[in-house]
Amino acid sequence: MNESSPILNISIFGVFVLITLFVVIRASRNTKTAADYLAAGRAFTGPQNGIAIAGDYLSAASFLGIAGAIALNGYDGFLYSIGFLVAWLVALLLVAELLRNTGKYTMGDVLSFRMRQRPVRAAAATSTMAVSFFYLLAQMAGAGGLVALLLGITGTGGQALVIAVVGALMIAYVLIGGMKGTTWVQIIKAVLLIVGAGVMTLWVLGKYGFNLSALLGAAVDNAPKAGEKLLGPGLQYGKTGTSKVDFLSLALALVLGTAGLPHILMRFYTVPTAKEARRSVVWAIWLIGIFYLFTLVLGYGAGALVGPDKINAAPGKANSAAPLLALELGGPILLGLIAAVAFATILAVVAGLTITASASFAHDIYANVIKKGNGDEGKTDEVKVARITAIVIGLVSIGGGIIANGQNVAFLVALAFAVAASANLPTILYSLFWKRFNTSGALWSIYGGLIVTITLIILSPAVSGTPTSMFKNADFDLFPLSNPGIVSIPVAFLLGYIGTILSKDKADPAKQAEMEVRSLTGAGAEKAIAH
Numbered sequence: 445m446n447e448s449s450p451i452l453n454i455s456i457f458g459v460f461v462l463i464t465l466f467v468v469i470r471a472s473r474n475t476k477t478a479a480d481y482l483a484a485g486r487a488f489t490g491p492q493n494g495i496a497i498a499g500d501y502l503s504a505a506s507f508l509g510i511a512g513a514i515a516l517n518g519y520d521g522f523l524y525s526i527g528f529l530v531a532w533l534v535a536l537l538l539v540a541e542l543l544r545n546t547g548k549y550t551m552g553d554v555l556s557f558r559m560r561q562r563p564v565r566a567a568a569a570t571s572t573m574a575v576s577f578f579y580l581l582a583q584m585a586g587a588g589g590l591v592a593l594l595l596g597i598t599g600t601g602g603q604a605l606v607i608a609v610v611g612a613l614m615i616a617y618v619l620i621g622g623m624k625g626t627t628w629v630q631i632i633k634a635v636l637l638i639v640g641a642g643v644m645t646l647w648v649l650g651k652y653g654f655n656l657s658a659l660l661g662a663a664v665d666n667a668p669k670a671g672e673k674l675l676g677p678g679l680q681y682g683k684t685g686t687s688k689v690d691f692l693s694l695a696l697a698l699v700l701g702t703a704g705l706p707h708i709l710m711r712f713y714t715v716p717t718a719k720e721a722r723r724s725v726v727w728a729i730w731l732i733g734i735f736y737l738f739t740l741v742l743g744y745g746a747g748a749l750v751g752p753d754k755i756n757a758a759p760g761k762a763n764s765a766a767p768l769l770a771l772e773l774g775g776p777i778l779l780g781l782i783a784a785v786a787f788a789t790i791l792a793v794v795a796g797l798t799i800t801a802s803a804s805f806a807h808d809i810y811a812n813v814i815k816k817g818n819g820d821e822g823k824t825d826e827v828k829v830a831r832i833t834a835i836v837i838g839l840v841s842i843g844g845g846i847i848a849n850g851q852n853v854a855f856l857v858a859l860a861f862a863v864a865a866s867a868n869l870p871t872i873l874y875s876l877f878w879k880r881f882n883t884s885g886a887l888w889s890i891y892g893g894l895i896v897t898i899t900l901i902i903l904s905p906a907v908s909g910t911p912t913s914m915f916k917n918a919d920f921d922l923f924p925l926s927n928p929g930i931v932s933i934p935v936a937f938l939l940g941y942i943g944t945i946l947s948k949d950k951a952d953p954a955k956q957a958e959m960e961v962r963s964l965t966g967a968g969a970e971k972a973i974a975h
Contacts, residue, residue, distance in 0.1 A: 449776040453594040456780040460788050461613065464632060468617055468625035488627060490720040494727020497711045499630030501528075501702075501728065502637055502735055503579075503793040503857060507786055508586050510736075511769070512762025514743020516752050518663070518674030520681050520691070521743055524858075525736035527698030531861075532732060535703040536725045542876050542963040544712040544721035550800075551706050551868065552808035555875050555890075558955035559883040562816070565808035567890040571867040572706040572808075574894055575860055576801035576837070577844065579707070582856035583794045584610065584845020587787065589760025590767065594783050597759070604846045610790060611842035617795040618802065618834040622827075626795045627714060633785070633792040638731060640785045641738040644766075647773050648745035659741065662748035674747065690925045694858055697929030701861025704868030707800040745769055794841070799830075801837050806830035848914060858927055859901055866893035866932040870940045876963055879956050881944050888943025893936030900928035 488496065506528065513521030546554045552568035587610040588603040597603055617626060652658040664674055673679045681691035702708060712721045746755065746765040749772045758764035770782035806829040815825075848856060870889045874881040900923045901907065907914050909921030925931070 449780065450595045452776055453780045453783055456784040457787050460784050461791075464629050464788070464791075465616070465620075467628045467632065468621035471625040471628050472621045488714045488720075490715060490723025491727050492631060493627075493711060493715050493720065493724035495634045495731065496627045496630040496714070497708065497724055497728040498638070498731040498735070499634030499792055500707055500711060500796045501732055502634065503583060503586075503789060506735065506739065507637060507641070507789055508590065508760070508763040508766055509582075509855070509857065510739045511742045511746060512755065512765035513680075514739060515663075515746035515750070515755055515765040516762055517680040518670065518744070518747070519677050520679050522740055523677075523691075523695065524698065525739050527695050528702070529729075529733055529736050531699045531702035532725070532729045534699060535708065536722075536729065539703045539709070539872060539876075540712055540721050540725045541718045543709055543872070544715070544718045545965070546876075546959060546963045550804045550807050551709050551872070552804060552812075555871055555886055556808075556812075557875070557959050558952055559875075559886055562813045564883055564886050564890075565812045567887050568868075568871075569804045569808040571863075571890050571894050572804040573801050573837075574867065574898065575704070575706055575864045576797045577841065578860035578863055579705075579797050579857060580794055580837075580841035581844045581848045582860065583790045583797070584841055585848040585856060586760075586763055587790045588845065588849040589763040590783060590786055590790070592759035594767070594779075600846075600849065603759075603849055607845040607849065608842050610787075610794065611838045611845070613791055614794040614798055615835055615838035617791070618798045618838075619831050623710075623714060623799055623803075626792070626799050629788075629792045629795060633788045634731065636785045637789055638735055638738075640782055641735060641742060644745075644770060644773060644778075644782065645738040645741045648741050648749070648769070651749070656741075659744055659748060663744040666748050666751045670752070674744075686924050689930065690927060693862075693925050693930035694927040696933060697858055697862035697865050697927050700865035700869055700929070700933060702864075704864035704872060705861070706804065706864070706868070707796045710800050710803065742766055742769060749773070798834050798837050798841075802830040802833035805833040855906070855926070859906065862901070862927055862929040862932060863894065863897050865929055866897040866936040867891075868893075869933070870937045874940050874944075875959075878944075879953075881940070882947055882949045884947030884949050885940045885942075885944030889936050889940030892939035892943075893932060896935050896939075897928055897932040900925075900932060904928065 506525075510521060510524045510528075513524055515521070543551075543554055546557055550568070551572060552565040555568045556564040584607050588607045591597065591606040592603050595602075595606075597606070617629060621629070648659065649656070652662065660675060664671055667674055670679055681687045681694075711724070715721050715724055743765065746769040750765065750768045755762065755765045755768060758768060760767075767779055767783050767786065771779040806826045810829040811826050867890050870893060871886050874885060874889065903921060903923040904926050905913060905921045905924070906926045907921070908918040910916075913921070
């Protein structure tokens, strides 16, 4: 009963892939213009888009990474959930509606609204690519570990093959369906994920008489090394002064990163009005909040029923906690279903990331930098370039995923959040709220934030110098923190300020006034979006 069945797992996953490919092909039949391909023809309602946002946001990190982090580190693992959820309030209050009113397809539309178009769009596209790449690494690493567990693959060669297959499927979704197909995949996957996690949560609680205290007690009893420490802060991050600062840095990156994630921001363009954008965020917050409460039970449930030793010995380590719990609860069938949902999660999120990065390149760099806005906008040109870019991004992410295989997925996603919070958020907030902000300030904050964050990540223990690093045998960890957010985010804000103050480039007051009115009221937004 307690053994995984590779044939069953592949069959369940195969059925899911066939159904979603059918949906994607049907959705793609009306994809003719750039608005159809890049923004799903702005045809989704607020609730539909809210479910899709939840699908985009509840990635492999949320399901596999956080459940594993809670199973092994208890309270400290749950703080990922808290950070990811609180982050939505920043996105809702500061960014969602204003962005929807000001832009058309990408973050570059907003940032370049009152700046010099070409340099700012190039910078916005560069930072979108960087964030998407880090996020893709996490999803691909999750895919490798998950399928290794399902199919009993222990060698790295087999896992690399799995990552390549995921990449190929993702490229197919994006090429065929565009944003519309990808959004439907997200909706299907979000429903499956929340229902699957809900069923497992009730099952786990049922085993302990729906008594959370009994469940927590069982998790403590099954982890003799950690014991009571599972229930309080400090097991993962409280050992030294440095690790406490590292935790603060992680929390800052999680809370501020969401409002700068390009694939989340782009979702606000798939609805017809700002009101629907607001509704979609409210729906997303409810769904995401409920799901993260489930992860608390799933994580401690995995600790109680599977145990940390068995989780650490599995091929995907922490990322295997949720699938192992499914195997313990319902045997191979539940494992197959939950694993198919987790795999769907990875596929849907990588498709969303890929279309965001390819849209940014096609719309910002090709249409507005190379063609100087004189291209065949709204027609086939931009779509063709977006499709070619999607193939390139897919191939690069397959290579990166093979290198990052075995890392904790939630941790890798936290690095993507640090890049988003440093390179994108300062520029977005300055553009929306600071009248004097100019092109020079935008370039300083985007490129400066990007360079500082990536340099600090490369020099951190996450990449080298410790047994859990990406490159275990190398040692160039000159920066002590695993997550650079606490340094890189203030530095990016400061660079944006300095770049603006030192520049003789004057902001255009008329453009600034137009942007302020449009972002706050939506007046003029529909006209700009119409073509």
